[in-house]
Amino acid sequence: MEAKEAPSVHEIEVEPEPIPLTMATPGRNVTLVAVTGGRGLKSRLYGMGITPGVHLRILNGGTSGPFLVLVRDFKIALGYGVARKLMVR
Amino acid sequence: MPKEIVIALAGNPNCGKTSLFNNLTGTCQYVGNWPGVTVEKKECVCSIGGRRVRIVDLPGTYSLTSNSLDEIVARTFILHNKPDVVINVVDASNLDRNLYLTAQFLEMGVNLVLCLNMIDQAESRGVKIDAEKLSEYLGARVVATVAHRNKGTDQLLEAALHAAGHPASGQTRIRYGTEVEKEISDLEAMIMQKGVLKDRYAPRWLALKLLEGDEELTKLIADRDSTSQEILSQTHASCERLKKLFSSDVEMIIIDQRYGFITGVTKRVVSKPVEERLLFSDRIDNIVLHRQLGIPIFLFLAWLMFKITFTASDPLMHMIESGQSHLASVVGSLLPDGSIIQGLVVDSVIEGVGSVLVFIPLIFILFFLMALLEDSGYMARVAFIMDTFMQKIGLHGKAFLPMILGFGCNIPGLMATRTIETHRERLLTLMIIPFMSCSARLPIYAVFIGAFFTENGGTVLFSLYLLGIVTAVVMAKILGKTAFRGESSPLLLELPPYRMPSIKGAVLHTWSRGKLYLRKAATVILGGCILVWFLSNFPWQPDYSRDYEALEKEAATRWNAAADRLPTGSITYQAEQERFQQYIQDLDTQRKSEKLLKSYAGTVGKEIEPFLRPLGFDWKIGISLLTGIVGKEIFVGTLSTLYAVSGTVDDSASLRTAIQQDTWSDGRKVYTPLTAFALMVFCLLYIPCLAAIGTIFQETHSLKWTLFAVSYTTAVAWIVSFLIYQGGRLLGLG
Numbered sequence: 001m002e003a004k005e006a007p008s009v010h011e012i013e014v015e016p017e018p019i020p021l022t023m024a025t026p027g028r029n030v031t032l033v034a035v036t037g038g039r040g041l042k043s044r045l046y047g048m049g050i051t052p053g054v055h056l057r058i059l060n061g062g063t064s065g066p067f068l069v070l071v072r073d074f075k076i077a078l079g080y081g082v083a084r085k086l087m088v089r
Numbered sequence: 090m091p092k093e094i095v096i097a098l099a100g101n102p103n104c105g106k107t108s109l110f111n112n113l114t115g116t117c118q119y120v121g122n123w124p125g126v127t128v129e130k131k132e133c134v135c136s137i138g139g140r141r142v143r144i145v146d147l148p149g150t151y152s153l154t155s156n157s158l159d160e161i162v163a164r165t166f167i168l169h170n171k172p173d174v175v176i177n178v179v180d181a182s183n184l185d186r187n188l189y190l191t192a193q194f195l196e197m198g199v200n201l202v203l204c205l206n207m208i209d210q211a212e213s214r215g216v217k218i219d220a221e222k223l224s225e226y227l228g229a230r231v232v233a234t235v236a237h238r239n240k241g242t243d244q245l246l247e248a249a250l251h252a253a254g255h256p257a258s259g260q261t262r263i264r265y266g267t268e269v270e271k272e273i274s275d276l277e278a279m280i281m282q283k284g285v286l287k288d289r290y291a292p293r294w295l296a297l298k299l300l301e302g303d304e305e306l307t308k309l310i311a312d313r314d315s316t317s318q319e320i321l322s323q324t325h326a327s328c329e330r331l332k333k334l335f336s337s338d339v340e341m342i343i344i345d346q347r348y349g350f351i352t353g354v355t356k357r358v359v360s361k362p363v364e365e366r367l368l369f370s371d372r373i374d375n376i377v378l379h380r381q382l383g384i385p386i387f388l389f390l391a392w393l394m395f396k397i398t399f400t401a402s403d404p405l406m407h408m409i410e411s412g413q414s415h416l417a418s419v420v421g422s423l424l425p426d427g428s429i430i431q432g433l434v435v436d437s438v439i440e441g442v443g444s445v446l447v448f449i450p451l452i453f454i455l456f457f458l459m460a461l462l463e464d465s466g467y468m469a470r471v472a473f474i475m476d477t478f479m480q481k482i483g484l485h486g487k488a489f490l491p492m493i494l495g496f497g498c499n500i501p502g503l504m505a506t507r508t509i510e511t512h513r514e515r516l517l518t519l520m521i522i523p524f525m526s527c528s529a530r531l532p533i534y535a536v537f538i539g540a541f542f543t544e545n546g547g548t549v550l551f552s553l554y555l556l557g558i559v560t561a562v563v564m565a566k567i568l569g570k571t572a573f574r575g576e577s578s579p580l581l582l583e584l585p586p587y588r589m590p591s592i593k594g595a596v597l598h599t600w601s602r603g604k605l606y607l608r609k610a611a612t613v614i615l616g617g618c619i620l621v622w623f624l625s626n627f628p629w630q631p632d633y634s635r636d637y638e639a640l641e642k643e644a645a646t647r648w649n650a651a652a653d654r655l656p657t658g659s660i661t662y663q664a665e666q667e668r669f670q671q672y673i674q675d676l677d678t679q680r681k682s683e684k685l686l687k688s689y690a691g692t693v694g695k696e697i698e699p700f701l702r703p704l705g706f707d708w709k710i711g712i713s714l715l716t717g718i719v720g721k722e723i724f725v726g727t728l729s730t731l732y733a734v735s736g737t738v739d740d741s742a743s744l745r746t747a748i749q750q751d752t753w754s755d756g757r758k759v760y761t762p763l764t765a766f767a768l769m770v771f772c773l774l775y776i777p778c779l780a781a782i783g784t785i786f787q788e789t790h791s792l793k794w795t796l797f798a799v800s801y802t803t804a805v806a807w808i809v810s811f812l813i814y815q816g817g818r819l820l821g822l823g
Contacts, residue, residue, distance in 0.1 A: 039302070039338070039340065040156055041581075042340075042341070043152070043154055043156060043340060043344070044151075044152070044156060044157075044581060045581070046152075046189075046344045046348075047151035047152030047154070047189060047190075048151050048186070048581070048583065049151075049185065049186035049189065051344070051345075051348055059371070059374070060374070060378055062380060064477060064480075065380070065476060065477035066473055066476040066477065066486060066580050068374070068378060068473065068584070071186075072183060072185055072186045073182060073183055074183055074186065074583060074584075074585075074586075075370075075374075075583065075584040075586075076581070076582065076583050076584070077469075077472065077473040077476070077486065077580055077581070077582045077583075077584055078579070078580065078581060079476055079480065079485050079486070079579030079580030079581065080480070080579065081579030081580075082579040082580065082581055083579075
């Protein structure tokens with residue numbers, strides 16, 4: 001896997017159109033740009049390897065239910081509330 | 090004698106740590122759970138080459154922050170108990186994610202041995218890892234293992250023991266960039282100068298954690314004397330400086346640097362092919378996680394599990410039952426008839442404990458099937474499937490797992506709520522777990538289903554489990570809107586790849602849980618049975634309303650006179666003889682009945698009967714429900730003790746026949762299928778057992794919530810049973 005520099009907040013601001021994961025189409029590959037949640041959520045996500053710059057594949061997701069994403073070769077179930085806070089492109 | 094060596098086993102969830110622990114403990118004399126500390130923290134002690142070695146299995150975590158209880162438990166053990174060696178188990182096919190925890194161990198400066206587990210899977214997927222280089226970069230020993238095939242275990246143990254004799258020195262130090270490093274060393278210098286907590290934590294690590302904003306440690310320092318406050322203000326200043334410089338939180342900068350270090354290592358050590366293929370796991374997930382099919386599949390699997398349990402255990406239970414009554418009659422004949430000792434041994438110990446032991450096949454088969462489902466990876470999927478639903482009742486999918494565990498025994502379920510991060514949801518989950526039908530309630534169902542629902546036992550059993558869930562859901566909804574108002578937090582859970590569950594693993598799993606049941610049967614339940622027997626037999630000689638002995642003697646005199654008069658063998662003689670025997674038996678029955686009524690138990694049972702009559706229950710049920718608080722399975726033991734001594738039925742009849750035949754004073758049957766069902770529902774829902782009450786107290790640290798749990802569950806049980814019994818009667822069901 002290609003190691004990417006994690007974009008800093010400055011870069012995120014100029015990057016066009018990051019959308020919440022909940023709005024991305026299931027089945028697509030996306031890149032995580034930023035997490036908009038609080039400290040606790042961020043540090044838990046980071047501990048599980050969900051860091052800015054990482055590639056996600058949306059395996060399963062819907063209008064209200066949880067999302068299933070493939071990250072670094074393992075599957076993580078994300079509740080709708082978390083998925084909403086992941087900005088991807 | 091040399092000091093004991095302590096080895097801690099740490100790693101991410103799903104990295105195969107449990108199988109590895111099982112392999113390591115294969116050579117141990119003693120494996121024990123650590124009750125009251127965490128759900129799955131286990132340890133074992135063994136002797137290797139004349140040295141005592143203690144292996145401690147820490148809870149699986151992704152990180153070592155103070156954000157969740159599991160992480161705190163793991164971190165606290167390492168910091169305070171200072172194990173000689175930490176074996177960090179990593180999944181070889183997911184090195185970059187797994188190394189995040191490793192990085193934190195390196196920061197703590199522990200004596201580390203890295204265990205590259207499931208190396209075969211990684212290799213089969215074309216992942217190549219240069220273990221030697223990895224060891225060089227980390228400055229720690231690296232051993233490759235395949236835990237589920239027990240490969241590499243010896244080498245791992247050897248490496249760990251070697252490391253124990255050679256404390257960490259050449260271990261890698263992670264650098265966080267010039268600016269952060271400067272702040273760390275300034276803070277470190279201040280901590281050293283003040284001498285704060287220096288004997289407990291390495292100053293550099295403490296400085297790093299404070300910059301990261303670790304809540305636990307910040308609070309620890311804040312609670313100390315005023316000189317320590319300077320450390321906090323310097324930390325604050327450092328954070329502000331770094332924040333300005335990087336326009337990002339310090340925690341984020343540090344996490345980025347950690348991942349930077351990891352990426353640097355894996356880039357040089359791991360070669361991975363680019364793969365785009367549908368794995369076996371994905372294919373199963375497409376079906377079981379299907380939006381519409383997911384829940385029906387889960388319900389079907391759950392139903393199937395109970396069906397198999399019931400069908401397979403039936404013949405075994407009959408075998409134990411007949412063995413037990415055989416034992417009772419043999420032992421009974423050896424002891425003096427009608428003595429206290431005979432009553433104690435036969436009626437209380439053999440009958441009472443036996444009626445609980447008879448359910449061992451049932452419980453072990455259910456535990457075994459649950460272990461298979463859990464080890465296969467399906468249980469985590471259930472959290473995903475149920476999340477939408479759980480969100481609707483104010484919880485998230487993760488809270489469903491403790492609820493499922495509660496089916497085995499409420500206690501591990503209650504303890505498993507520790508993985509739930511928010512206090513509100515944890516408390517809410519704790520309050521509804523007692524409605525999950527644990528295995529201790531199975532003996533009760535088995536008796537009543539066996540007696541009244543032989544045709545459709547599986548369905549009735551399933552409906553009870555379902556009713557428990559429905560009640561839990563309704564109560565969660567109500568409590569969530571009243572006592573525990575607030576937002577529900579979202580789900581975040583790894584779904585492990587499917588694995589073929591190993592029989593050995595499932596057996597070990599079953600045994601470690603089933604053992605608790607056996608221990609309970611041998612201690613609490615035995616004590617409970619003796620207590621119940623005492624309460625229902627004493628006063629030993631109550632004030633009878635009639636002199637039974639005199640009546641008996643009188644009848645015997647009359648019979649003797651008649652026997653002399655009548656020609657032996659004539660029809661009249663035989664009729665008289667029968668009449669006499671019947672009379673004696675009736676007298677005996679009446680005496681025993683009166684004795685029980687006048688016993689301590691009878692007095693209490695009579696007292697609470699008015700409360701239970703609207704549910705169709707008599708005083709015998711009342712007493713059994715009271716003793717059932719000690720442990721729900723004691724309900725069965727008490728009931729059989731009560732029937733064995735009450736004499737309303739033949740002593741040798743089994744409990745099932747006894748309850749089928751028992752009648753009210755007006756001749757109506759005490760038990761109709763409707764009563765039996767209402768009773769099973771009551772047993773399902775009322776006060777959790779003593780051990781569960783204790784666990785709730787321990788987990789909530791609150792007497793208020795514990796008392797609340799006890800009283801509201803009982804109120805719910807009464808209301809639901811009332812609705813079922815009275816509703817059923819209105820519909821003409823009994």
